[in-house]
Amino acid sequence: MxxxxxxxxxxxxxxxxxxxxxxxxxxxxxxxxxxxxxxxxxxxxxxxxxxxxxxxxxxxxxxxxxxxxxxxxxxxxxxxxxxxxxxxxxxxxxxxxxxxxxxxxxxxxxxxxxxxxxxxxxxxxxxLIGLDAMIAAAEGEIFSVKMVTNKPPLGLKGAPHLIENNISVDGLTKPLKVFSGNAREAAKGFPANLNVVVALALAGVGPEKTHLEIWADPTVVRNTHTIIVDSDSAKFSMKMENIPSENPKTGRxxxxxxxxxxxxxxxxxxxxx
CATH class of the missing domain: 3.40.50.720 (NAD(P)-binding Rossmann-like Domain)
Incomplete structure (x- = not known):
């Protein structure tokens, strides 16, 4: 049948x-x-x-x-x-x-x-591994969320934040911190790069309270995100190294x-x- x-x-x-x-x-x-x-x-x-x-x-x-x-x-x-x-x-x-x-x-x-x-x-x-943990933690109280992103410089080229602040990522030989702020600011300054932190923020404490650092890092070949969360139910950290797709701004x-x-x-x- x-x-x-x-x-x-x-x-x-x-x-x-x-x-x-x-x-x-x-x-x-x-x-x-x-x-x-x-x-x-x-x-x-x-x-x-x-x-x-x-x-x-x-x-x-x-x-x-x-x-x-x-x-x-x-x-x-x-x-x-x-x-x-x-x-x-x-x-x-x-x-x-x-x-x-x-x-x-x-x-x-x-x-x-x-x-x-x-x-x-x-x-x-x-x-974003660990999104389930963040969603569950948000049912209680989350004290702090911090994310550090390291990307190959090519994956950050052309970002509005870099252009507006005259930051060059060409020819780097060591990691360069190009941004420090909250998820809302990051989404505006790096619209093609930071969907990860916005998803994290929407699942957790919101974009204003989710802190982010972005590094243009010639020592990495993968988009790397390190997240540290402190809440009343759990304290956890996670690190992801995502293999880029054909588009270096996006993970496979x-x-x-x-x-x-x-x-x-x-x-x-x-x-x-």
Missing amino acids: ESTTKPLRVAIAGLGAIGKSLATRLADGVVPGVILTAVSAKNHDKAKDFVKTLAYPVKVLAISELEPEADVIVECAPAELLGDIIAPFLRAKKKAIVLSVGAILFKPELIELAKTTGGTIMVPTGA IVAQSVVAMLRKMLATFQVGT
Whole structure:
């Protein structure tokens, strides 16, 4: 007897390193019950060429055309496009998986829209091990959260904070501290780099109370995050060394995290908070 359960239709907005990796995995059927139905990208010709490499054909559409084609949108695009991408899905009471989580801090109207309509904004764990521990700790009292990020200098080039403060990361021979402040300031100054700390802040004590240091570090080849948390239920620290994707600003684990989130959405047995 055939199953009458409808497949979960997924669309992807943005075909950078993460979007391409995710599209390939979903088209290969890595998550039973999930089908990729459409993608959107700035360059439609390149997107159409990419789609030809997938296991089956999917539509290449404008952002405004995605909502009728899917139950879930995965946003893998530049942060400034976040509202255009997810708002139609939220209005339709659908789910939006957001990777540009830093942009959420500056678009609170999207959170309000989800509350009003019954849509859902979901943020995958991504590079942040220990997010479950932070979420649990936040049910009590968290005293302090500090994160130190070391990135290869190339992964930080072009960040607004560096440009505005005339900070060069070229030719470094030793680590250089390029930022010290809170998560909200970091999200503004490094919009392509610091979704990790914003996810940490939203799960814990908020962006103003989550402290961050960023180092341009020529001695590392991986994006490295060290997090120290002190709370009334536990004191814990964690260190992640994430292998960059084709885009040096982004870890390879991010696409895998989205796959895991989609898998969990359909699972009858779930592990983790």
